[in-house]
Amino acid sequence: MGDEQRDAASRRPTMRDVARAAGVSSTAVSFVLNDREGARIAPETRARILAAAERLGFRPNLTARQLRLQQTQSIGMLTDGIASSPFAGQIIRAVQDAAWESGRLVLLVNTDGHTDVGRSAVRELLDRRVDGLIFASTVTRELAPLPELAAVPSVLINCFPAADGPQLPAVYPAEHAGGGLAAQRLIDAGHREIVYLAGDGDWPALQRTAAFRERMQDARLPVDAGAVVPGPYTIDSGYERARSILQRPDRPTALLCGNDRIALGALLAAQALGLTVPEDLSLVGYDDQEELAGSVHPRLTTVSLPFYELGRQGAETLLSVIAGEPVAARREVVGELVERDSVAAPRHP
Template sequence: MARKGARPTMWDVAARAGVSQATVSLVLNDVGGGRVAEATKARVLDAVRDLDYRTNAFARTLRSGESGLIGFISDEVASSPFAGKLLKGAQNLAWETGHVILSIDTYDKSELEAAAIDTMLSYRVRGVVYAAMYHRVLDLPAALRDVPTVVVNAQDRDGVVPNVFPDEEPGGYTATQHLLEAGHRRIGMINIQPAESDLPAGTGRLAGYRRALADAGVPFDLDLVRAGHGTIEDGLAAARDLMDATEPPTAIFCGNDRTAWGAYRGLDSLGLRVPDDCSIVGFDNQETLAPSLDPGLTTVELPFEQMARRAVEILLSTQGSYPQNNPIECSLVLRGSVASAKARE
């Protein structure tokens, strides 16, 4: 029996269960296989619970070379509105599998990133989730090539490690198709980047918009497309510009929720109402914004939680390699910002 006030040891568990210390070790490390009878396992686990025994994680690291930690390195994710979902997705699966997340935000500073990687390696992490604030093609730090790594919300330029990212084009297709199904044929789009930019988010969402129009037999009209930078101000100005045209759109697909908020304001400044005068669909499902607009914004959700969960799943997989690219579906969230085009006639 453990001394009063002392932490119970593996020997205490063995004595309580009436087995050897070696048997306790086999059970706790799940390596006994058929060598330990189920009834014996049950006695050991009961003793663990009764004594409130906790394994020595440091000693286990020395024995196995693995700490049970999963590193989570991000650039500016902690300052973005989606940080909670990324960390939640990673942490939930880590916890379910007996691991712990060690998270460091580098604030997009190279010296902090180098220090973060050194820290992860010193703790002998099982692997690293390398997360980006926005979907882009990036250069993976050379030091991460020596440890299992998965890139999240971005893509590794050299194709060295698996990537998990939003499936942008189908997301843009879904948003536009929803407007088409509501009867709209003159549909504008306000993108979140300049026309010359090759960032995957804007190019993918625009490609989805164009493909949905083509599949519906609606000609693509460049006059209905506006570039922007994903800001409220750009959404306001672009929406005013579109609605001032001789033939204004009856609906607008906005490349993100902040742009959609700006579009709401732009319509309001013209004495127009969403969705009575123009339907709006966004992209992100920013929880602090989309449900709070009046009416609530129908939008396409970026799958942050699912992406981080998939990344941890890949790191922990022992069933062979995952595909290099792992796009995750962006689903439509319905609220009140889309009305039937026929209802406007």
């Protein structure tokens, strides 16, 4: 092996090496490997260049490409806890998938809800000249985005901006529509006495409760003072509320639950009282929580929170903003009714 060959083997291959191996000019190699439009390169020449690049293990100079495009091909992502959440982590997976498909990497920072950490993280990501930023919330809510997010294209996922803050594009669940799906499933099964074990007053609970009331009124069913019983999103709370309600002489034939944990508590309460689900009592949950809704007996009918789709649409929205394309200010993503085994027609319609 000559000195020139040894030098080429010991260093990173360049476009000049590819040109020499393919028997073409460096300009032709640049046109092909940078995928420049308008270059008139014969198909057989293009194939020869690509084959030479593959054989030599050529990798493009990303720094030069970034300088030319004025982009670092990276996205910064901030979360307030999703990185440690077992099922909302699907948002991160979807963002990574969409970014990878576009040739970008994701730089992730979990702030654990600390504003000072969030501000420092944004500064660090901006110093690394990310092409855009995503903030993803653990809980669907209204928030005041960090003003620093306005410095680059930014998108919110699973939350939406307050009226007095930066109006960033937002992608979040259609909670009202999802609540309507859950309530309608019980109404369609023939239930007339339905009690809603709601969440504890956060934005999703308010939206789902409003949908429950509307669907009941549309069906001309009564919604009295005891038809909605709010409380924490916990198994214990579901158990205590359901046990109290199910011991009434006029107990309902169905319980609509603010999430799957509440529904599990209600299921345990029904079983403790000697009731069977769905024969004596129908249950509908919410979230389609991994390793819960489909694992209990009977398996829970529920409404999914579309976390993966939230992440994908959020990332695609950001990529559109980076490209200078118009996007919707807000986009709601509807979950799906997941039919399982916890709903049946009432025994006494």
